[in-house]
Amino acid sequence: MATGIFAATYLLVSARRFRWLPLGRPAAALAGAAAMVLVAGLPPEEAFRAVDLATLGLLLGMMGIVAYLAKAGFFGLAGGFLVRRFPSPSALLAGVALLSGLLSALLVNDAVCIFLTPVVVALCHRMGLPYTPFLMAVATGANAGSVATLVGNPQCMMLGSLGGLEFRSYALRMAPVAAAALVLNAVLLVLFYRRTLGPPRHLDPPPPEP
Known part of the structure; x- marks a missing residue:
């Protein structure tokens, strides 16, 4: 019975919503826990x-930090910095992926994606760039970079809490892996979306919003 409930819950969480059962992932996970x-x-x-209350507390705290950074305009400043440092569509795409990964290693990837996405969408709109490549850069960069530290994603938090892992030793081992994954991810994004991005051109930083 328990195996069947676990399998059904895993299917509902991993798959998209079924028309005949309009349950989102949080609702499916909660229903599975209640059924157990x-x-x-x-x-x-x-x-x-x-x-694991320690993991939940750390996740809540990291999301709070990211929320205050967003309120202070940090992500908007980061978007402007990217355009100044990476003044072409392909370079900007790689820069978004690298920034997303770096922030996810220091904060938490879920919150970084939530707050970085509207900044990237607004930047693409103002610069006349396609949305899909840059949103993919946010998502894939966050996943790749988050493995660098124990605060990068909830899975790493649980591993650190349950396994008693030390932050510094984990980062020394996993940061090079994350860095290699970020570079490879950026290269693949540029190659895959080179036609979507169009011919090389210089991007001027957008004017500040009123």
Whole structure:
């Protein structure tokens, strides 16, 4: 019974929404957890022990930091910096991927994607650039860069908490892996979207918003 509930929950979480069952991923995960307790006989005490409060607390704290950075205009400044440093569509695409990865290593990839996406969309709109390549750069860069540290994504947070991993030693081992993945990701993005980006041209920094 427990195996069946786990398999059904995993299917609902990993797949897109079914027309006949309009459940999002959070709702599917919550329904699966409830079914484990109500149907499969998992004791409530054991279910509560499976919740890693340290990971949840760290994730909440990191998202709070990112929210305050967004409110202070940090991500908008980062977008302007990218255009000045990477003044062509292909270079800007690589720069967005690298910035997303770097921020995800220092903060948390989910929050970085949430707050960096509207900045990138606005930048593409003002510069006349296609949205898809740059949004893919945000997503793939965040995933690649987040493995560099224990605060990069929730999975790394859980590994660090449950495994008792030390932040510095983990970063020394995984940061080179993340750096290589970020460079490879940027190169592949530029190659894959070279036709979508069009011919090389110089991008002038957009005027500041009123």
